[in-house]
Amino acid sequence: MIVHGSSISPFVRKVLVFVAEKGLATQHTPTGIGPKSAEFMEISPFGKIPAFEDGDYKLCDSSAIVHYIDAAYPQKSLIPAEPRARGKTVWFDEYADTIMFAAFAPIFFNRVLASRIGLPVDLGAADKAEAEAVPPVLDYLETIVTDSGYLIEDRLTLADIAVCAPLANAGFAGMVVDSARYPRAAAYTSAILARPSFDVLIAQDRKALGL
Numbered sequence: 001m002i003v004h005g006s007s008i009s010p011f012v013r014k015v016l017v018f019v020a021e022k023g024l025a026t027q028h029t030p031t032g033i034g035p036k037s038a039e040f041m042e043i044s045p046f047g048k049i050p051a052f053e054d055g056d057y058k059l060c061d062s063s064a065i066v067h068y069i070d071a072a073y074p075q076k077s078l079i080p081a082e083p084r085a086r087g088k089t090v091w092f093d094e095y096a097d098t099i100m101f102a103a104f105a106p107i108f109f110n111r112v113l114a115s116r117i118g119l120p121v122d123l124g125a126a127d128k129a130e131a132e133a134v135p136p137v138l139d140y141l142e143t144i145v146t147d148s149g150y151l152i153e154d155r156l157t158l159a160d161i162a163v164c165a166p167l168a169n170a171g172f173a174g175m176v177v178d179s180a181r182y183p184r185a186a187a188y189t190s191a192i193l194a195r196p197s198f199d200v201l202i203a204q205d206r207k208a209l210g211l
Helices: 010-021 038-043 062-072 083-116 123-144 158-172 183-193 196-209
Strands: 002-004 027-029 051-054 057-060
Touching (some): 010 196, 038 051, 051 062, 057 062, 062 083, 183 196
Antiparallel strands (some): 051 057
16 A cells, blocks of 8 residues: 655645554655656546555545545444445545635745745735634534544544544644634644644645754
8 A cells, every 4th residue: 555745734744644543554755846757647647646556456535545544444434434424525525625725725825835936925915815714614513522632423534534644734834723812623633633643644745844
C-alpha cells in the first residue's frame, strides 16, 4: 500500500491518519507542488494529491481512497455501516473537504506556505478568511461535537479524521480554537489532533515547514 503526496496537504493527511488508525502498514511517498512523473499521472490523471496504490489497484481522491480502504480492510471499520451514521459521516467528510478547506486554506497559504515556495503573499486574504470564513465553521463545529468527544457513534470515525485534518494546517499558521468562545470545539480538536496518528505527522510537517 503506497500513499503519494505531501502530508502537509489535509487530503493526504486524512488518508495517512485513516490508514494509521486502522493499524495498516503503508509506504508514504511525499509528492508536492510541481511537475509530476508519468507514473504519478497514471494514478491521478489531473495531478492532484493524494494518489494511492494497493498492489495493482490505483486510485486518486482522498474520499475515494478511504472508502476503498475501509471496504478492502474491514477490520476496525472507520466508516459506519448503519445508514444514518454512514450518511452523516459522508457529510462531515464532504464538509471538511469543501467548506472547511476553503475557510482555512487562504490562512495557511498566505501566512505559511506562499513565502516558502516563492509565491506572492496576500496577508489581507488571510485576515479576511479568519474574520469572515472561519467563525461560521467553528460555530457549527461547536454544535456538532457530542458529549462523547466524537462526531458519530461515540467513537473515532472518518468524520473526526476529515474534520480535524484541515485544522492542523490552521495550527501551522498560528491559529488555535478559542476555548472561551468554542469550549467544546477546542477540547475536541485538541484531543483528536493529539492522537498518535495525527501527532506524528504534525511534528514531521512542522519540521518540514521550519516552524
